[in-house]
Amino acid sequence: MPRSSPRKKPAINYSEDADVKPSAAKPSAAAKALANIKEAASKADAEVVPKRKAEAEAEPGTNGEASKAPKKRKTQAGKDAASMPLAERTAVSSLKKAMYIGAHVSAAGGTFANCVAGKPASVNSRLLGIGVQNSITNAAQIGANSFALFLKPQRKWANPPLAAEARDLFISGCTQHSYSAAAHALPHGSYLVNLAQADEAKAVQAYCAFVDDLLRCEQLSIRLYNFHPGSTLGDARTAAIARIAAQLNKAHKATKTVVTVLENMAGSGNIIGSTWEDLRDIIALLEDKDRVGVCIDTCHAFAAGHDLRTPAAFKSTIDSFNEVVGAEYLKAFHLNDSKAPFNSNRDLHANIGTGFLGLRAFHSIMNHDAFRNMPMVLETPIDRKDPDGKTVEDKQVWADEIKLLESLIGMDPDGDVFRATEKELQARGAWERSKIQGQVDKKSAKDAKKGSRGIGGKAGGKRKKKVETDDESG
Ligand SMILES: [Zn+2]
Numbered sequence: 020m021p022r023s024s025p026r027k028k029p030a031i032n033y034s035e036d037a038d039v040k041p042s043a044a045k046p047s048a049a050a051k052a053l054a055n056i057k058e059a060a061s062k063a064d065a066e067v068v069p070k071r072k073a074e075a076e077a078e079p080g081t082n083g084e085a086s087k088a089p090k091k092r093k094t095q096a097g098k099d100a101a102s103m104p105l106a107e108r109t110a111v112s113s114l115k116k117a118m119y120i121g122a123h124v125s126a127a128g129g130t131f132a133n134c135v136a137g138k139p140a141s142v143n144s145r146l147l148g149i150g151v152q153n154s155i156t157n158a159a160q161i162g163a164n165s166f167a168l169f170l171k172p173q174r175k176w177a178n179p180p181l182a183a184e185a186r187d188l189f190i191s192g193c194t195q196h197s198y199s200a201a202a203h204a205l206p207h208g209s210y211l212v213n214l215a216q217a218d219e220a221k222a223v224q225a226y227c228a229f230v231d232d233l234l235r236c237e238q239l240s241i242r243l244y245n246f247h248p249g250s251t252l253g254d255a256r257t258a259a260i261a262r263i264a265a266q267l268n269k270a271h272k273a274t275k276t277v278v279t280v281l282e283n284m285a286g287s288g289n290i291i292g293s294t295w296e297d298l299r300d301i302i303a304l305l306e307d308k309d310r311v312g313v314c315i316d317t318c319h320a321f322a323a324g325h326d327l328r329t330p331a332a333f334k335s336t337i338d339s340f341n342e343v344v345g346a347e348y349l350k351a352f353h354l355n356d357s358k359a360p361f362n363s364n365r366d367l368h369a370n371i372g373t374g375f376l377g378l379r380a381f382h383s384i385m386n387h388d389a390f391r392n393m394p395m396v397l398e399t400p401i402d403r404k405d406p407d408g409k410t411v412e413d414k415q416v417w418a419d420e421i422k423l424l425e426s427l428i429g430m431d432p433d434g435d436v437f438r439a440t441e442k443e444l445q446a447r448g449a450w451e452r453s454k455i456q457g458q459v460d461k462k463s464a465k466d467a468k469k470g471s472r473g474i475g476g477k478a479g480g481k482r483k484k485k486v487e488t489d490d491e492s493g
Pocket residue numbers: 316318319366367368491492493
């Protein structure tokens with residue numbers, strides 16, 4: 020691992036790099052990215068493994084490694100190979116539009132043998148347990164120009180404070196790899212936190228975990244913090260929204276600079292944030308409007324009934340967002356295709372171009388001037404089966420998707436390259452789309468029989484037992 024990036028291939032430097040490889044802007048890059056994606060897909064298994072599980076499980080493994088620090092030396096060669104760049108980073112200045120595309124990378128990695136050396140195991144494990152600094156090398160490895168990360172194990176309430184060493188390594192890593200933590204890092208909040216929680220003790224717990232994350236952002240010079248608005252848990256929506264706003268107002272006062280970024284959601288029922296109106300209503304109650312923003316997850320938007328597939332649908336969705344919420348609040352994107360059909364309220368991320376959204380939606384996004392300079396992070400599936408049938412993460416998928424998306428900037432959507440790529444990717448996702456469509460149709464028929472409004476019914480139809488056990492939580 021880049022225990023000393025200086026020894027390795029020099030860190031990516033935008034300005035110096037600018038004339039070397041605007042390759043992504045050329046059509047051939049799309050073809051190449053596609054070829055890479057093809058190869059990966061041929062190895063892919065159809066089974067969906069929730070990607071965040073891998074992230075959640077990273078911690079114990081990493082800690083385990085820390086306690087056996089001496090062994091690291093033996094496996095260093097393997098670790099170096101594991102951190103080899105999977106793609107060069109594209110100089111954003113070489114792109115026709117300044118789009119900062121990246122992915123939600125792991126904070127695990129054991130990339131800092133340098134800080135482990137000579138320190139007691141207790142210190143190592145503290146460092147390794149948090150590992151925010153690993154996200155930088157993990158982002159650089161896939162050629163990402165922005166990245167998301169978890170600031171601490173996101174399925175645990177209690178976590179040790181951010182270690183000064185980890186903070187310093189994160190900050191120096193950003194400098195070394197030319198990342199602006201303020202502009203292009205987009206941490207993702209914990210799934211445990213529900214700011215709409217009505218129960219007093221649970222609300223306090225949620226608030227504390229939330230503010231703890233915000234404080235970590237400020238320690239790391241991160242400006243944007245993305246989180247899920249919350250769930251009514253069956254209570255009245257207006258009251259739940261008021262509770263979220265009250266928590267945010269309090270959190271803004273307890274911190275100084277970090278902007279709390281509401282993510283739009285896919286689900287219906289109790290889930291808050293699948294309509295632009297929910298987001299608008301939360302923002303309306305906030306005292307400091309400079310401290311709030313919105314991150315549009317393309318999969319969630321589509322599943323919640325905001326179409327993006329054609330240029331006309333894209334325009335109408337963005338117009339409605341601007342009208343209801345306000346363009347000034349849009350701060351970031353989660354770029355995901357959708358395995359589930361339009362308005363199905365299901366949160367199933369698909370690889371870019373393979374889902375029901377399709378490549379044309381991403382072409383529209385990549386060529387929209389107003390979206391420049393924002394972090395745009397992939398949360399697409401990268402789990403693959405290795406030859407032994409073991410599930411492994413193939414980060415090459417993200418490396419290739421980043422290049423594919425960059426290649427769409429300025430590409431003629433009526434040209435042969437786009438058409439061929441679009442067709443190929445749609446063919447790749449056909450089986451999965453038809454599988455999920457079948458589930459949705461079945462549920463819809465069942466609901467119709469019961470006289471409910473069925474899928475897309477946003478009239479608060481209660482969501483009974485989840486058929487969709489594989490839904491993403493991202
Ligand atoms: Zn999602």
